Amino acid sequence: MSENKEQPRKRGKKEKKRMNKVALGIIVAGIVAVVGAYSVKANTYRTRFFPHTVINGIDASEKTVDEVRQVMSNQIDNFESTIKSRGNNDEIIKGSDVGLAFVKDNSLEDLLKEQNSMAWIAEVNGKRDLKIKSSFTVDPDKFENTVSKLKALDESKFERPVDARISDFVPGSGYSIIPEVEGNAIDIAKAKEYIKSQLITLNSDINLDYEDNDLYEKPAKRADxxxxxxxxxxxxxxxxxxxxxxxxxxxxxxxxxxxxxxxxxxxxxxxxxxxxxxxxxxxxxxxxxxxxxxxxxxxxxxxxxxxxxxxxxxxxxxxxxxxxxxxxxxxxxxxxxxxxxxxxxxxENDYGNSYVEVNLTAQHMILIKNGSKVLESDFVSGNISKNWTTPPGAFPLTYRTRNATLKGEGYSTPVNYWMPFNGGIGFHDAPWRSAFGGQIYKTSGSHGCINLPPSVAKQLFDYIDAGFPVLCYNLTEATTAPAPTETTAAGSGETKASVETKATEATVEPISENVNPPSDNQSVEIEQ
CATH class of the missing domain: 3.10.20.800 (Ubiquitin-like (UB roll))
Structure with a gap:
């Protein structure tokens, strides 16, 4: 019984070894078959282009160089390209119009050599869009004759670009920006070269207005x-x-x-x-x-x-x-x-209602404050006989100062109160005179200044300041005295008639003293 049990066990081991060898052989055979098939396919792509290969717009999938070349050659017979341009309708160019011809060169062979046939399995599902310089050429004369007739290149129809600009002023709304005008002026030489480059690659849709082409003249300034x-x-x-x-x-x-x-x-x-x-x-x-x-x-x-x-x-x-x-x-x-x-x-009168009224004919001065007389006095003006006549006119008081020495040709006169209003002409005290007014000025007048009694000069000095109006005028000889007018001297409480020919004094409201220096062109010395 024991011998019979041993024999089946030995036969089972042998059977397993035999089956393993068979399986191994099958695997090896399968590998050899796969490798062989892969190599066969790889060998195929030594002479044919990979699937999904496009060359210059032509489907070259699984095609040999000669087959691709034949397709390219066949395309010439019916080839035409649509030219799109700015501002024009589409224009058609036929291959025969420009003498389009196939050129046999090694460009396709070079592309095929670059193809790694052993990597075909990785490339089977990929898309390859390849370019060659050209397998076509054009006849120069036919090309020039045909392309020159394109409306897109007709210079007489060009509209030049216009820069964006600011509008003219419009009342009520102001200014705005007028947008640029692109125009349709194209660089003819560059456009011809571009058209040729597209024709020899059998591009059936040539767009001259494609931005990257940079064929059209551009505005130098745009709205933005x-x-x-x-x-x-x-x-x-x-x-x-x-x-x-x-x-x-x-x-x-x-x-x-x-x-x-x-x-x-x-x-x-x-x-x-x-x-x-x-x-x-x-x-x-x-x-x-x-x-x-x-x-x-x-x-x-x-x-x-x-x-x-x-x-x-x-x-x-x-x-x-x-x-x-x-x-x-x-x-x-x-x-x-x-x-x-x-x-x-x-x-209407810019001097207002406060001013010094200087009647050169009557030789009488009246100080008006807020429309009322507050001070008046006779004076002596410029000597007419020596042509030193005090000129009429409206003047602002230039400045006022104390203790000045008036200098001129042949004289140097110290005064206590100096109030110029017309260059070197001004009011000042004249203590050397015993009389004022009347006809003194005609033969014994001043050098042009208004000579005042010292007490009047002091009061006038206390009231007026730089800029105060001084109105000098002439009347007829018959008018020598002011019309009778009663005024109350400010601060005095007294009523006086303003008709005297000698100095008539009144009390005035003093103002704060504002001593201003003489201007550089005055011949005046100020005592320190």
């Missing part, structure tokens, strides 16, 4: 240009300014836009000439210096005073600067002009 938009913002800011004056129409963008110019960096300049022309209008409206002034005299008649330097005078440079600044800020403002000289009032 930062400098252009900076200029636009500046312009609209400047014209938004509104500057008003009591005596003029409002200055606004309707006028300001004429003064503006744009710089290359987008900044905006304001014309000096334009601003100056406007400030001239301001000056004409506000200046009263040198303009005739009427005065209802204390003697009754109304006189017209011409000449002199009293009045309003606009400071042109300061006013120009102020206007420019307001425009640049785009501000709304109501202005009183900048002045280099000021007067008391903007009324």
């Amino acid at each position: 240009d930062p400098t252009l938009n900076t200029a636009l913002n500046n312009l609209n800011k400047y014209i938004s300014a509104r500057i008003s004056y009591d005596k003029l129409n409002v200055l606004n963008g309707d006028t300001i836009h004429n003064w503006l110019s744009v710089n290359s960096d987008g900044s905006v300049s304001i014309s000096d000439e334009g601003v100056a022309s406007f400030v001239k209008k301001v000056s004409n409206a506000y200046n009263t210096v040198g303009k005739p002034k009427t005065l209802k005299t204390s003697y009754g008649p109304t006189v017209t005073i011409t000449g002199g330097s009293y009045g309003w005078k606009v400071n042109v440079e300061k006013e120009k600067a102020a206007i420019k600044s307001l425009i640049q800020a785009g501000e709304t403002a109501k202005r009183e002009p900048e002045y280099s000289r000021k007067a008391a009032s903007h009324g």
Whole structure:
């Protein structure tokens, strides 16, 4: 029994070994078959292109070089390309029109050599879009004759590009940007080269307006240009300014836009000439210096005073600067002009109701305060016989000072109170005189100054200050004294008649002393 059990066990082991050998053989055979099949396929792709291969737009999948070349060659017979251009309808070029011909070279062979046939399994599902320089050529003469007739290259039909720009000023809305115009002007030489390059690769859809081609002339400036938009913002800011004056129409963008110019960096300049022309209008409206002034005299008649330097005078440079600044800020403002000289009032008579009335004919001075007489006196003016006549006119008091020495040709005169109003002519005390008024001035007058009694000079000095109006005028010889008018001397409580020919004194309200130095051109020495 034991022998019989041993034999089946030995037969089972042998059977397993035999079966393992068979299986191994099958596996080896399978590997050999697979390797063989892979090698066969790899060998195929030594002469054929991989699947999904496109060469110059031609499907070369699984094709040999000759087969691809044949397809390319066959394409010539019916080939045509659509030319798309800016502003024109599509145009057609046929291969025969340009002498399109197949060129046999080694470009396809070179592509095939670059193909790694042993890697075919990795490339089976991949897409390969390959290019060769060209397998085609064109006839130069036919090409030139055909392409030159394209509407896209007709220079007579070109519209040149136009830069984006800022519009003209429009009342009520200001400025805006007018967009650029692209135009259709093309670089003809570059366009021809591009068309040729596409034809010899059998491109059936040639777009000349493709951005990367860079064939068309371009505007130098477009609507989104930062400098252009900076200029636009500046312009609209400047014209938004509104500057008003009591005596003029409002200055606004309707006028300001004429003064503006744009710089290359987008900044905006304001014309000096334009601003100056406007400030001239301001000056004409506000200046009263040198303009005739009427005065209802204390003697009754109304006189017209011409000449002199009293009045309003606009400071042109300061006013120009102020206007420019307001425009640049785009501000709304109501202005009183900048002045280099000021007067008391903007009324009909700029000297107001406080002034010194100097009747050169009557040789009588009257100080008016707030419309009332507060001081009056006879005086002696310039010597007519020596041609030192005191000139009429309206003047502002230049300054006032104490203890001055008046110098001129042949004289040097110390005075206690010096109040010039017309260059070297002014009020001062004259203690050396015993009489004032009458006809003294005609033969024994001053060098042009108004000589006053010392006490009157002191009171006048205490009242008037720099800028105070001094109105000098002449009347007929028959009018020598003021009309009888009773006034109350300020602070005295007394009533006096203003008809005396000698000095008539009154008490005035003193003001704080403001001693100003003489100007450099005055021949005056001040005692220290």
